């Protein structure tokens with residue numbers, strides 16, 4: 227699907243939800259896509275991308291930033307603590323802060339560098355054992371822990387279980403964010419971004435609908 231069509235759908239969903247068209251940021255998820263497809267989207271003027279793997283992003287974005295200028299790249303995949311240093315140099319935001327050890331590492335890096343990417347706490351709203359993210363019941367305490375470390379929390383992120391209605395998960399994430407005074411909601415992918423926007427998403431992460439199926 228062309229990028230412009232997704233942009234139109236994002237804006238329409240925002241309007242339908244009574245929100246400003248610019249209230250939702252479209253993150254084009256470019257993980258494991260052929261470079262030609264990524265370049266095509268950059269050439270159309272898009273400047274916000276999501277990646278899942280530190281090493282892949284490291285091999286791609288320094289060159290693309292040199293060619294296309296200021297591009298924001300957000301980390302949306304699980305982050306190993308030993309890759310945190312590379313990640314803070316590479317990414318403008320990290321959506322997958324999910325454990326105290328990573329928070330501590332990021333806080334140390336932030337102190338050393340005097341700056342830190344925007345952070346989203348990932349919540350495992352479906353309590354799926356194979357997924358990362360804090361459990362909903364632990365979210366308030368973890369958010370408080372991160373704030374005590376002076377980490378710049380922008381919001382929350384979730385990936386609802388496959389094959390279920392995403393809306394209850396989006397609603398729960400929005401409720402946790404609201405009671406903790408967090409404005410950012412990273413939720414919604416190719417199959418459910420309009421439902422996410424209806425539930426208050428500020429960042430939707432759309433991959434295959436923009437770039438085509440991943441190999």
Ligand SMILES: *Cc1c(COP(=O)(O)O)cnc(C)c1O
Pocket residue numbers: 255257278302303385414415416417431432433434435
């Ligand atoms: C891959 C991925 C996406 C994009 O998925 P699509 O279904 O291709 O839109 C969004 N969020 C996360 C966390 C992902 O890993």
